[in-house]
Amino acid sequence: MLVVMKPGAPAEAVQAVEGKLRGVNLEINLIKGAVQQVFALVGDTSKLDLGMIESNRHVEKILRVQQPFKVASRTFHPEDTIIEIGGCKIGGGNKAVIAGPCSVESEEQMIEIAQAVKGMGAAMLRGGAYKPRSSPYSFQGMGEEGLRILAKAREASGLPFVTEAMCVESFDLIETYADMIQIGARNMQNFALLKRAGKSAKPILLKRGMSATLEEFLMAAEYILAGGNGKVILCERGIRTFDTYTRNTLDVSLIPAVKELSHLPIIVDPSHASGKWSMVEPLAKAAMAVGADGLIVEVHQQPELALCDGSQSLKPKKFGQLMTAVQKIIAAV
Numbered sequence: 001m002l003v004v005m006k007p008g009a010p011a012e013a014v015q016a017v018e019g020k021l022r023g024v025n026l027e028i029n030l031i032k033g034a035v036q037q038v039f040a041l042v043g044d045t046s047k048l049d050l051g052m053i054e055s056n057r058h059v060e061k062i063l064r065v066q067q068p069f070k071v072a073s074r075t076f077h078p079e080d081t082i083i084e085i086g087g088c089k090i091g092g093g094n095k096a097v098i099a100g101p102c103s104v105e106s107e108e109q110m111i112e113i114a115q116a117v118k119g120m121g122a123a124m125l126r127g128g129a130y131k132p133r134s135s136p137y138s139f140q141g142m143g144e145e146g147l148r149i150l151a152k153a154r155e156a157s158g159l160p161f162v163t164e165a166m167c168v169e170s171f172d173l174i175e176t177y178a179d180m181i182q183i184g185a186r187n188m189q190n191f192a193l194l195k196r197a198g199k200s201a202k203p204i205l206l207k208r209g210m211s212a213t214l215e216e217f218l219m220a221a222e223y224i225l226a227g228g229n230g231k232v233i234l235c236e237r238g239i240r241t242f243d244t245y246t247r248n249t250l251d252v253s254l255i256p257a258v259k260e261l262s263h264l265p266i267i268v269d270p271s272h273a274s275g276k277w278s279m280v281e282p283l284a285k286a287a288m289a290v291g292a293d294g295l296i297v298e299v300h301q302q303p304e305l306a307l308c309d310g311s312q313s314l315k316p317k318k319f320g321q322l323m324t325a326v327q328k329i330i331a332a333v
């Protein structure tokens with residue numbers, strides 16, 4: 001990291017800044033240029049309070065050489081991380097498709113859909129028991145009964161399942177049932193929840209916040225990793241843009257960017273990214289073409305009757321077609 005002093009910064013100001021830098025265990029080199037002085041810092045700068053240093057009126061700017069995320073960074077962990085969830089591997093060349101309804105609605109629905117998607121090649125099941133809904137009047141999920149149903153569907157199909165935890169209070173309960181716990185887009189910066197996930201032994205599926213930058217996304221993952229849980233799978237699920245035709249805009253560029261910067265696996269959710277069932281397959285193909293480690297897709301027997309997200313849900317037959325198309329892309333890539 002470089003701390004650049006303003007031209008003509010008085011000696012006292014330079015000393016004051018140096019005093020702040022000395023508080024942390026760093027190698028400090030002061031470079032005296034003809035016009036400006038620059039501190040070159042070597043070591044772990046993550047504990048430095050940059051705001052405090054930048055607030056000195058004689059400091060011109062701070063230039064970071066390294067990314068602020070450490071454990072999530074490929075610099076410190078060059079090889080791809082592979083996450084195993086009940087026999088299903090994701091990352092390091094292992095691709096997996098997770099499928100199921102937005103919400104658990106009944107036991108019959110879940111068991112039928114689990115068996116159907118398994119037959120078409122899905123490696124994991126999804127289903128929300130606790131749903132983050134924009135309206136308090138919308139279906140909020142079946143709660144613990146939904147978790148019990150998911151466990152039955154796992155038993156019937158052999159597929160491990162992922163389900164969302166919306167708050168710290170319900171995390172313990174969800175953790176006892178789920179094979180992987182989802183932190184949804186709306187909670188990507190719920191730091192208390194991220195810290196709780198960091199203490200879990202279960203893998204975490206971390207979805208990108210709807211207006212989160214790549215750095216914010218990886219810093220959210222860093223919370224979980226720094227807490228001691230190394231099993232994090234990232235998920236790009238579309239971001240808010242000016243366009244309203246689709247529910248969100250799939251940021252395909254995030255996938256190769258994550259691959260450059262991080263060792264963590266990244267999957268794509270083409271259902272929430274588009275909000276339209278007709279666009280799910282094309283986006284799924286795009287995701288796999290740019291190197292995603294997998295997909296999470298909403299599938300419902302009767303989307304027109306779904307209690308949540310029917311417009312973006314595929315019928316099982318269409319999901320089968322998506323799987324065939326995606327296999328071809330994977331083979332081609």
Ligand code: PEP
Pocket residue numbers: 102128132183184185186207237269272
């Ligand atoms: C979901 O997966 O059902 C969901 C609510 O996703 P997101 O957090 O990406 O909106």
Ligand code: MN
Pocket residue numbers: 102103272298308309
């Ligand atoms: Mn949904």
